[in-house]
Amino acid sequence: MNEPPISRGFRARQRPPGTRDRVPPGQHLVSDFPVLSAGPTPEADLASWRFGLDDGASPFAEWTWAEFNALPQTEITVDIHCVTTWSKLDTRWRGVTIDDLLAAAGLSEAPDAFVMAHCEGGYTTNMPVADLVDGKAMVATHFDDEPLDPEHGGPARLLVPHLYFWKSAKWIRRLQFIPEDQPGFWEENGYHMYGDPWREQRYDGD
Amino acid sequence: MTAIEVAAPRLAWRIAEVREIIDETPRVRTLVLDVPGWPGHRPGQHIDVRLTGEDGYAAQRSYSIASAPEAPMVAITVERIATGEVSPYLASEVVPGDRFELRGPIGGYFVWSVASGGPLMLVAGGSGIAPLMAMLRHRAAVGASMPARLIYSSRSHEDIIYRDELARLAAAGDGLDVVHVLTRARPADWTGESRRIDAEMLARLSFPPSQRPFVYICGPTSLVESAARTLVTLGHDRRLIRTERFGPTGP
Ligand SMILES: Cc1cc2nc3c(=O)[nH]c(=O)nc-3n(C[C@H](O)[C@H](O)[C@H](O)COP(=O)(O)OP(=O)(O)OC[C@H]3O[C@@H](n4cnc5c(N)ncnc54)[C@H](O)[C@@H]3O)c2cc1C
Numbered sequence: 295m296n297e298p299p300i301s302r303g304f305r306a307r308q309r310p311p312g313t314r315d316r317v318p319p320g321q322h323l324v325s326d327f328p329v330l331s332a333g334p335t336p337e338a339d340l341a342s343w344r345f346g347l348d349d350g351a352s353p354f355a356e357w358t359w360a361e362f363n364a365l366p367q368t369e370i371t372v373d374i375h376c377v378t379t380w381s382k383l384d385t386r387w388r389g390v391t392i393d394d395l396l397a398a399a400g401l402s403e404a405p406d407a408f409v410m411a412h413c414e415g416g417y418t419t420n421m422p423v424a425d426l427v428d429g430k431a432m433v434a435t436h437f438d439d440e441p442l443d444p445e446h447g448g449p450a451r452l453l454v455p456h457l458y459f460w461k462s463a464k465w466i467r468r469l470q471f472i473p474e475d476q477p478g479f480w481e482e483n484g485y486h487m488y489g490d491p492w493r494e495q496r497y498d499g500d
Numbered sequence: 501m502t503a504i505e506v507a508a509p510r511l512a513w514r515i516a517e518v519r520e521i522i523d524e525t526p527r528v529r530t531l532v533l534d535v536p537g538w539p540g541h542r543p544g545q546h547i548d549v550r551l552t553g554e555d556g557y558a559a560q561r562s563y564s565i566a567s568a569p570e571a572p573m574v575a576i577t578v579e580r581i582a583t584g585e586v587s588p589y590l591a592s593e594v595v596p597g598d599r600f601e602l603r604g605p606i607g608g609y610f611v612w613s614v615a616s617g618g619p620l621m622l623v624a625g626g627s628g629i630a631p632l633m634a635m636l637r638h639r640a641a642v643g644a645s646m647p648a649r650l651i652y653s654s655r656s657h658e659d660i661i662y663r664d665e666l667a668r669l670a671a672a673g674d675g676l677d678v679v680h681v682l683t684r685a686r687p688a689d690w691t692g693e694s695r696r697i698d699a700e701m702l703a704r705l706s707f708p709p710s711q712r713p714f715v716y717i718c719g720p721t722s723l724v725e726s727a728a729r730t731l732v733t734l735g736h737d738r739r740l741i742r743t744e745r746f747g748p749t750g751p
Contacts, residue, residue, distance in 0.1 A: 334728035
């Protein structure tokens with residue numbers, strides 16, 4: 295493609311010093327926490343809430359809210375990047391890593407190479423297992439020491455901070471391990487299958 | 501077509517030229533864009549705009565397409581956020597003849613066309629009217645007459661975007677009603693709704709859940725959250741409610 299046209303007088307807003315190398319291309323920093331979802335925010339009933347792991351069509355582990363909160367807790371501080379171009383640095387989360395979930399289910403490794411994450415309301419998103427294990431991801435229940443707000447995915451959301459934030463599926467209910475990568479809800483609607491912010495994989499074909 | 505164009509990714513960056521600028525309200529402008537090679541869009545989809553400054557700094561933001569697919573050019577309607585990086589440039593600095601990059605159309609879920617059917621129930625706050633306007637313009641352009649209703653929240657009478665055009669569309673007698681809601685200042689003779697959109701208002705003004713309307717809600721996050729939650733409480737099927745959230749604050 296040719297050189298982009300120059301917008302005369304268009305300038306970057308001042309950015310906090312030392313943050314430049316933490317902001318992927320096409321992203322900008324925000325201090326608030328915007329919301330992106332495709333429909334109404336579901337209200338969860340913690341009494342009937344369950345989180346489960348499936349091997350294909352077969353469930354192999356399931357936890358109630360109380361059981362889930364009794365699993366080993368991990369706290370992480372990470373930068374997050376939304377495909378709608380905002381990034382937020384040093385966000386603090388608490389939850390259960392996928393490694394600890396697999397261990398609690400009695401497995402030393404995941405049953406298949408890919409995952410479809412299933413959420414309340416029928417949303418789904420896909421990713422390779424390699425992006426979830428070895429401390430890379432968790433099912434988060436707390437943000438900044440507070441229970442996660444429903445509009446930010448509470449009571450529990452997936453957190454895969456190194457991918458665009460739609461992969462960190464809100465209102466997570468199941469992780470389904472599958473042998474081949476398949477598009478989830480956002481991916482069916484034009485978003486990238488993998489979604490690496492450092493390679494600007496926003497949309498299908500990027 | 502050259503080989504390079506064929507090999508280009510589906511969502512290639514294109515160069516748009518600003519053909520016309522319409523002052524909609526004191527804080528909102530519409531940019532009418534000539535986009536060579538534009539592949540067409542469905543009402544509700546958006547584009548990503550990328551501005552590049554003289555020092556090479558580039559920034560991108562999403563803007564809904566406000567024009568109907570039937571219109572000859574692509575229009576976006578931008579509200580100036582005073583503390584923002586991109587919107588003040590688009591809403592105040594840009595002049596006809598300026599060029600910048602964009603790509604799209606993007607989004608396959610927050611879309612409606614006449615083929616989707618009705619009734620069509622639209623709830624907008626502020627600049628959130630933009631993608632819903634694409635739906636209403638499309639509906640009018642193809643001469644459809646399924647029931648449609650827009651509930652549109654603005655801060656004041658002078659902040660109503662597309663005010664005259666909405667009045668014309670609503671007067672066409674083709675099944676569209678427009679209900680304005682003003683949240684801050686009201687003209688002395690205002691007899692319409694005058695508070696934030698709430699449960700009582702939505703219960704009174706929406707198509708009943710039994711008619712299974714297709715619901716599209718767009719605007720500031722707080723308005724979208726509360727309207728969507730309320731409609732679910734009123735008995736609307738959450739699978740028929742689609743939302744687009746523009747940003748943090750509300751009118
Ligand atoms: C799918 C999609 C479609 C959109 N369509 C439109 C559209 O048709 N018209 C339009 O005007 N905008 C639209 N937006 C919002 C737009 O992308 C930008 O976020 C907006 O123009 C602000 O950008 P900025 O660079 O000026 O502000 P930024 O520099 O990004 O933000 C500056 C400050 O303003 C706050 N802020 C950001 N957005 C808003 C907002 N909407 N209201 C109040 N405060 C805000 C931020 O939190 C921040 O504190 C859309 C957003 C999405 C995700």
